[in-house]
Each structure stands twice: as structure tokens, then as C-alpha cells.
Amino acid sequence: MMRAHRIIGALTLAATIACAGDDNGASPEPIVATGPSRAFSLWAPGPNDTCTKEQHDAYSVVGPDGKMYPTWHPPLDPSGCSFGHEHGRDPRGSDLYGIVGDMPLGVANEALETWDPANPRREDHVGHKIDWENDVRMKVNTPVAEALLEVTCDVLVKLHQGTHSKDAFTNNLHEMVYHIRCNDGAEAHLTFMAAIGTPGEFVRSCNHEQHVTVGVATPPNSPNGGGKRIVPDLGCVQQFLVNNDGNSSDFGTGLHESWQTSNAIRTADGHTLASFDPYFQVNFPSRYYDPAQASLVGRPIDLCFLPVARARGGACQESIRNGATAGVAYDDPKSAFNGVQRHVDINSIHISNRNGPNVWYTDPFGRNGKPEPFPGSVRQVLSKVDNAGLRISGPGIGFGRYYGGTGTHAPN
Amino acid sequence: MLSAGRGDLQVNCGICRRNDQSSWAADVSIGGWLSKRSTLGGELAAWRLGGEEATQRVMMLSGVSQFYPMENRRGFAKLGVGMMAYRSTDGEQSLSARSLALQVGLGWDFTVAERYVVAPQVGLVQGFNGGLYLDDDRVTGASQVKLVRFGLGVGVGR
Numbered sequence: 225m226m227r228a229h230r231i232i233g234a235l236t237l238a239a240t241i242a243c244a245g246d247d248n249g250a251s252p253e254p255i256v257a258t259g260p261s262r263a264f265s266l267w268a269p270g271p272n273d274t275c276t277k278e279q280h281d282a283y284s285v286v287g288p289d290g291k292m293y294p295t296w297h298p299p300l301d302p303s304g305c306s307f308g309h310e311h312g313r314d315p316r317g318s319d320l321y322g323i324v325g326d327m328p329l330g331v332a333n334e335a336l337e338t339w340d341p342a343n344p345r346r347e348d349h350v351g352h353k354i355d356w357e358n359d360v361r362m363k364v365n366t367p368v369a370e371a372l373l374e375v376t377c378d379v380l381v382k383l384h385q386g387t388h389s390k391d392a393f394t395n396n397l398h399e400m401v402y403h404i405r406c407n408d409g410a411e412a413h414l415t416f417m418a419a420i421g422t423p424g425e426f427v428r429s430c431n432h433e434q435h436v437t438v439g440v441a442t443p444p445n446s447p448n449g450g451g452k453r454i455v456p457d458l459g460c461v462q463q464f465l466v467n468n469d470g471n472s473s474d475f476g477t478g479l480h481e482s483w484q485t486s487n488a489i490r491t492a493d494g495h496t497l498a499s500f501d502p503y504f505q506v507n508f509p510s511r512y513y514d515p516a517q518a519s520l521v522g523r524p525i526d527l528c529f530l531p532v533a534r535a536r537g538g539a540c541q542e543s544i545r546n547g548a549t550a551g552v553a554y555d556d557p558k559s560a561f562n563g564v565q566r567h568v569d570i571n572s573i574h575i576s577n578r579n580g581p582n583v584w585y586t587d588p589f590g591r592n593g594k595p596e597p598f599p600g601s602v603r604q605v606l607s608k609v610d611n612a613g614l615r616i617s618g619p620g621i622g623f624g625r626y627y628g629g630t631g632t633h634a635p636n
Numbered sequence: 637m638l639s640a641g642r643g644d645l646q647v648n649c650g651i652c653r654r655n656d657q658s659s660w661a662a663d664v665s666i667g668g669w670l671s672k673r674s675t676l677g678g679e680l681a682a683w684r685l686g687g688e689e690a691t692q693r694v695m696m697l698s699g700v701s702q703f704y705p706m707e708n709r710r711g712f713a714k715l716g717v718g719m720m721a722y723r724s725t726d727g728e729q730s731l732s733a734r735s736l737a738l739q740v741g742l743g744w745d746f747t748v749a750e751r752y753v754v755a756p757q758v759g760l761v762q763g764f765n766g767g768l769y770l771d772d773d774r775v776t777g778a779s780q781v782k783l784v785r786f787g788l789g790v791g792v793g794r
Binding site for chain 2: 369370373409610611613614
């Protein structure tokens with residue numbers, strides 16, 4: 225009987241996720257397509273891409289607001305052409321895909337256009353990156369329960385994490401989609417603009433205590449967020465990539481990007497419904513901060529071609545084949561500095577929603593949550609649980625996976 | 637009757653690890669004869685396992701009855717119903733459950749003196765509860781606590 229109750233509860237929450245209905249999904253309203261979102265049809269092929277815009281725009285889905293959004297597509301179309309960019313792991317393999325379906329990219333950005341029309345945050349298409357893992361064994365950080373209890377979760381996350389442009393040097397608002405379902409009853413399906421660190425600045429990849437102020441963020445009223453965006457700069461790449469005495473460069477210290485988020489979904493009265501802090505890691509981005517450049521962007525691939533002291537080994541070796549390849553541009557598919565190698569540290573997840581409802585509507589930042597929708601709100605779904613006691617946290621996922629394909633290149 | 641022996645504990649729930657834990661168990665029971673073939677009494681039983689991270693214990697208070705189905709044989713079947721409390725604690729926090737417990741068992745009375753018996757016995761206790769609690773917070777769905785006991789009892793015979 226209890227199992228039957230659980231199944232019914234799970235089905236109810238699944239229906240709640242899938243529909244635009246009320247609290248418990250009891251009166252689902254069919255979503256009617258009303259037109260394109262601002263995120264739709266942003267991408268156009270460049271000189272290294274062989275797919276057409278029409279082929280790309282065919283990968284679309286109607287979002288919860290009725291607008292048309294781009295969605296995940298493979299780096300290579302089944303017809304064989306290349307889009308030149310990738311969006312991470314194919315979400316259709318996730319156990320959560322059955323209840324969340326195709327993921328619309330840019331829903332929270334779109335809501336912000338209504339919530340605060342004077343201060344939009346528009347993100348490019350290629351930066352949307354998905355990762356997931358099924359049956360992730362979580363750590364129970366309560367010693368007395370750790371030996372007896374074992375929590376596993378299905379996790380499906382998406383962050384807009386562009387690592388090819390100057391965007392993240394100042395901009396701390398990036399759309400995040402966070403789906404998790406655990407065997408202890410904790411479940412969350414959240415979409416919001418994550419405020420990652422302080423707007424207008426980033427933290428250096430080779431010194432996590434040093435903040436580099438760059439300029440004004442977009443939008444200028446971006447809120448401060450927890451966590452930090454760790455991004456390489458000229459000093460780091462000089463120290464750890466170029467000055468190597470003929471040895472292989474230390475790409476891990478000098479060039480690695482780590483976007484360490486700290487997120488909360490809150491009600492209007494300030495109660496934290498959910499808190500979670502995944503870290504998004506990128507091994508070989510195609511940019512670093514170079515204040516000497518008018519664009520503020522330096523290209524790691526260029527460091528492989530410096531005349532004397534230069535970056536060596538690793539991605540350089542892969543890109544220039546020991547000098548056999550000359551003059552590789554940053555957006556050449558031969559460059560291994562393309563932002564394809566990533567992983568996500570799941571870290572902690574805490575839900576405090578014992579008294580419900582299952583559906584909350586928040587502003588685009590995940591704040592001011594109310595049971596009823598309001599202009600510019602985003603729908604959030606949470607199970608009616610409080611899993612604070614077990615203090616669960618998850619491991620890293622996505623190590624060693626390569627999400628690119630033939631022809632994938634920066635900007636990616 | 638005083639009994640001591642081993643007990644294998646298993647706590648089952650949706651997020652419980654599937655592992656048996658073995659340790660010492662003991663119980664004391666008192667009662668009287670209802671008829672030539674049956675007794676009725678009360679039993680207090682305990683099981684305890686110490687560990688580096690936590691100490692676990694089970695306490696159980698039951699009403700028990702023993703049936704002797706064969707007139708000239710001292711084999712008996714044991715049935716009981718009562719309350720079982722499971723608790724695991726590291727001194728700072730505790731994981732606990734209170735269960736309705738049912739027990740069944742088999743044994744044999746060997747007369748060793750005029751009025752004294754030694755009784756090897758084996759039994760299963762199954763507890764049913766609404767979930768495990770971490771301090772005051774329920775952290776699992778419905779769970780079961782299962783204790784399999786093997787022991788030797790010493791007591792007063794008929």
C-alpha cells in the first residue's frame with residue numbers, strides 16, 4: 225500500500241512537472257505555442273560550420289510560457305553536417321528525461337524580460353551546457369546515518385557557461401536548470417538566473433583569493449550571488465602556461481575555469497525552499513582575460529605559437545601537432561582549446577518544503593516565491609519534503625566525457 | 637528464563653543499505669503455565685552493537701507464549717507481540733524507530749536438574765514502523781527492523 229502511495233505521489237509530481245497546472249497538477253492546462261522566445265534562432269552558421277540555420281532551428285521546443293525555445297542538439301546533425309558547437313550530454317539518456325522532456329534553453333532569461341524589462345540579460349546560444357547522471361550515490365554527511373542509509377539521485381543540470389568571450393569577466397547572471405530526484409523523496413525541478421559571484425569582477429584561476437575588477441555587468445543591476453567565477457587571466461597563463469622551462473604547461477592551474485555556484489530558491493517571506501551549490505568546471509576554455517587587448521580577450525591557442533617561451537604539451541600538443549600545424553586560429557576546429565571538456569560537482573542539495581505546495585512561482589532569480597504565478601515569474605517544482613537532516617552531497621560527474629564532435633570549435 | 641546468544645539485525649527501508657549486523661543479544665522472561673501445553677509471560681530483550689561511528693541497540697518488550705505441541709516432547713514454538721525500539725547514536729545525534737514487533741521462534745527444553753531446564757532456541761523478530769527518525773526529523777519512509785536470534789536459555793521448568 226505504501227509503495228502504491230509512493231508511486232501515485234511520484235506520478236502526481238511528474239504530472240505537475242509536465243503541465244502548466246496548479247499546485248498538484250490536478251487541472252493541467254495544455255501549453256499553447258504563442259511565438260518565438262528571444263533565445264530562439266540566435267545561432268547562424270559560421271565559416272567552419274556546415275549545417276544550415278534551418279537545420280539548427282529544427283531543434284526546438286515549446287517552453288512552459290508557450291514560447292518557442294532552442295533545445296539540445298548533437299554537435300553533428302544526423303544528416304552529417306556540423307553545427308560547430310555542442311550543448312553537452314544528450315539529455316534523452318537521463319532517467320529524468322521522461323518527466324522533464326526536451327529542455328527549453330533560455331526560459332529564465334525570457335522571464336527577466338518581463339520581470340525587469342529595462343535590465344535584460346541575453347545570453348548567446350552556444351553557452352548552454354547540459355550534464356546528467358543516473359543513480360548517483362550521494363554521501364550522507366550525518367555520521368550516525370551514513371552507515372545505515374544510502375541515498376541515490378538522478379541529476380540533470382544545465383548552466384549557460386560560455387567560455388569563449390569576455391561575457392563572464394563581468395557578468396554573473398547565467399541561466400541554470402537543475403533537476404534532481406532522489407530515492408529519499410527529495411525532488412526538485414528548478415529554472416532561474418543563477419547569480420554566480422560578484423558582478424563586474426571574476427576570481428583568478430591561479431589565485432582564488434584575488435578578485436579582478438573588470439567593469440560594469442550586464443545588466444548593471446545584477447544582484448550579488450554566492451560562490452565565484454574562477455577564470456584565467458594573463459598573469460595566470462604567463463606563470464603556468466608560458467613560463468615552463470621547456471616542460472609541459474600546467475593547464476590545470478593556469479587555464480582551468482571553475483564556476484562555483486551557491487543557489488537558493490526562496491519564498492516571498494524569505495524561507496529557503498531549496499539550496500544547492502553545484503560547481504561547473506571547464507578544462508580548456510578558448511579565452512583568458514587580457515586587459516591589454518581591446519576586446520579584453522586573449523586566446524590560449526596563440527600561446528602555443530609564441531617564438532621562444534611558449535605553452536607546451538596537453539592541448540597545445542593536440543592542437544599544433546608539435547609544430548606540424550601552423551597558425552591555428554582560436555575558432556579553428558583543430559584547436560583543442562574549445563571548452564568541450566567539462567565536469568560538474570553536484571555538491572549539496574537541501575530541500576525544505578515539507579508543507580508544500582509542489583509548485584512555486586519565483587522571480588527569475590529564484591526569489592519571492594509564491595504559490596500563484598505573476599508577471600515575469602518562473603515555475604519551480606519541489607517535492608514536499610525536508611531532507612536537511614541527512615545533509616546529502618554528491619560527487620563530480622562527467623569526468624572523461626567528450627561532448628564535441630568533428631568540427632566542434634570555439635566559440636562553444 | 638534468562639537467555640543469551642547472537643542476534644543478526646537488519647534494518648530495511650527505501651534508502652537503507654542491505655547489510656546484516658551481528659552482535660550479542662540477551663533476554664529475560666517471566667511467566668507461568670496456562671495449561672499442560674502452553675505458557676504465557678512477558679519478555680524483555682536487548683541487542684547491542686558498539687562501533688567507532690555509532691552504537692546501535694534494540695530493546696523489545698513483548699508478551700510471549702510458548703506452545704508444546706507434542707505431549708511427551710519438550711519442543712516448543714514461541715509467539716510474541718510487543719514493542720521494539722531501535723536506536724543508533726554517536727553521542728550527538730541519533731537515528732531511531734519505534735516499531736510494533738511480532739516474534740516467532742522454536743526451542744527445546746532439556747531438563748538439567750529437577751526443576752531447571754536449558755533451552756536452545758532460535759527466533760525471528762520483525763518490527764514494523766512508520767520510518768526512521770534522525771533526532772526529531774523523519775528521514776525515511778516506512779521501515780522494518782528484523783532481528784534473528786540464536787541463543788541458549790536457562791530457566792525453571794514445570
